[in-house]
Amino acid sequence: MDSYLKNTEELKKKIDNLKKENNYLKKTLSNYQTIEDYSFSYKNIEISNRYHSLLHHNNDALIFLSLEGDYLEGNKKAAKMLGYSDPEIKTLSIDDVLVDCRESGEILKKILREEKVRPYKRQLKKKDGKIISVIINVKLIKDETGTPSCLQCIIRDITKIQNKEKRLKKLLEDYEQIFQTTKDGIFLIEVISRSKFKYLKNNKSHQKKTGFSLEFIRGKSPEQLLGKKTGKTVSLNFTRCVDTKKSINYEELLNLPAGKKYWNTTL
Structure with a gap:
């Protein structure tokens, strides 16, 4: 039991930290919608200091391509993102950096028909x-x-977000493996308020030892699951854990579908 708690606590900390980082990165990424306001002509950029500043002091890569996909102009962020020098990037076309070019033609056709093309994911x-x-x-x-003259491409690197999402997925899978394979009966409770709780899930061992299936337990309060009297006693222990803000351990006698048993419970 101690080993399980230690492993799950470590995993939980990693999961929480990754979720926080992911939320921050996604919040930053959500501002991506505002880049549609960068609407200006390629010609103006060459003659306007205002747009020159916007071009080169932008957190996103900004590239202008010919309708054939050849590089016309771009900011320093674009060259840095792709690892090229300014002279080198000017010799490239979109086909040189796209991992998969199969959908490029269809996207160009939609753009030339002036259909709305939402921001889309690609690998470069x-x-x-x-x-x-x-x-x-x-x-x-x-x-x-x-007359259509060129394409304005605003590009944001989301590699960090995707890598963190993969790590988060792996940690959640590891957590679920430990949760389901331990011999101890484990259940998860959602704290709605100081005195209000509901069951979220229980592992296979808990299901076998109590006789409560996951489908039966999910979403129920202790009172709904165990009856008013026993449920209230169980809820008081949950409240005690919330109030102390630390792990508590106690023994309880519960009459469940799998039989009447004494339980050593750690919250």
């Missing part, structure tokens, strides 16, 4: 061969006569 290949995951927002830029 850096100069050193490393693969990064990005979100790309593409906008069609027209000249003064209304």
Whole structure:
């Protein structure tokens, strides 16, 4: 039991830390929607100090491509993201950096038909061969006569987010493995308030020892699961754990579907 608690506590800390980091990164990423406001013409960027500043002092990679996919102009962030020098990146086309070009043609057709294309995920290949995951927002830029002239691409690197999501998924899988394979009966409780609780899940061992299936226990309060009198006693122990803000241990006698038994319970 002590080993289980130690392992699960360590996993829980890692999971909580990853969730916090993920939430922060996703909050930052949510601001990506605002990049659609960067609407300006390629020609203006060449002659305007204001847009020059926006181009080169932006946290996102900003690239202008010809309608054929060749590089026209971009900011320092774009070159840095892909690992190229400024002269090197100017010799590239979109096909040189896209890992999979199969959908590029369809996206270009939609853009030329002036259909709305939402930001989409892609993988890009850096100069050193490393693969990064990005979100790309593409906008069609027209000249003064209304003729399509180039493509404005705003690119955000989401590799860190995806890597953290993979790590979080692995930690959750590890936690679930320990949870389900331990011989001790384990149940999870949601604390709704100081005196209000509901069961979230129980492991296979708990199901066998109590006679309560996961489907039966899920979402019920102690009073609903165990009856008013016994449920209230159980809830008082849960409240005591909440109030002390630390692990507590006690013995209890419960009459459950699998029989009347004494339990040594640790919360």
